Amino acid sequence: MAVLRILLAAMLLFGATGYGGPVAAEPALRIGGTGSALGGVQLLLDGLTKRHPEITGVVLPSVGTSGAVKAVAAGALDIGLTSRPLKVAERGLGLAVHPYGATALVFAVRRDNPRNTIRSTEIVDIYEEKITAWGDGTPIRFILRPPSDGDTEILxxxxxxxxxxxQAAAEKRIVPVAYTDQEAAELIETIPGAIGPNSLSLILAERRPIRALALDGVMPTVETIRDGTYDLTKTFHFVTRPEPEPAVRAFMEFAASPEGRDILEATGVVPLREGK
Known part of the structure; x- marks a missing residue:
C-alpha cells in the first residue's frame, strides 16, 4: 500500500527528530494525517510528554486525511488526524472517530501584502481573473488545491x-497547485502577490509568515469561529482503533483537559466536546 510505504519512509527519515524535536527510536505514539492539524498536535504531544515523560511520540509529515484513515486501519498509525468525517467506504474499517476541534478555513497572503480583508465576491473575481492586481500594482498569483482535496470541497x-x-484554472496547468497544507503555505510565503486557501490552525501553530484575511469583514479568530460569525470552518478528528492503547487514551484525555484546550485555542482551534 502506497501510504504505508510513505509512512515507513517518513519514520526512517524523521524517526530520530520527529515533526518538532528528538523522540525515542520506538515512539509509543505514531500520529499523522491532515497537514493543517500537525503543528497544533505537535504542541499537544509536547505538553503531554512534559506531564508524562514515559510517553514518547512522533508526529509524521502530512499524509492527508485519506492516508491517515488507511494508515490507522493498517496499524501504521496510532492516531490519525482528519479534517472530515469518514466516508461511506471508510466506515466499514471499524475505526473510532473523535471530533476534537474546529478551525477556520481562510484565504491567506504574504505579510507584506497591504490587504487585511477580502470579500467573497472578490475571491471569485480573482480566480476568474477579473481582478489581476493588488492595490499597489503587484500582480495577483492565486494558489490552487487539488479538486479532490477536502479544503477544496469546503470552499x-x-x-x-x-x-x-x-476548474478552468486547474486545466490551464500554469497555476501553482499545492498538494499539502504545508506546501500551500510555502507557496504563499515565497510567491510575491500570492493568495490561497489555508487553515488558521496551521498559520498559528507553525508560526508561518503569512496572514489570514478577514472574510466579508469578519476576522477568523477563536471567538468568531465559536459564535458562528466566521462560518467557513472545518472540524478536526482523531481517528483510532476501536480499543485504543493506554498512550492513545492519555493523549486524547490531555487534548480534552484544560491545558490541552488552552493549547488548541492558542493555535486557532475551538475545542469540541466528544460527539459534537
Missing part, C-alpha cells in the same frame, strides 16, 4: 460560483 460548497473558475 466550493461555501462559494459555488468559484467552481467553474477553479
Amino acid at each position: 466550493l460548497r461555501f462559494l459555488p460560483r468559484l467552481a467553474s473558475a477553479w
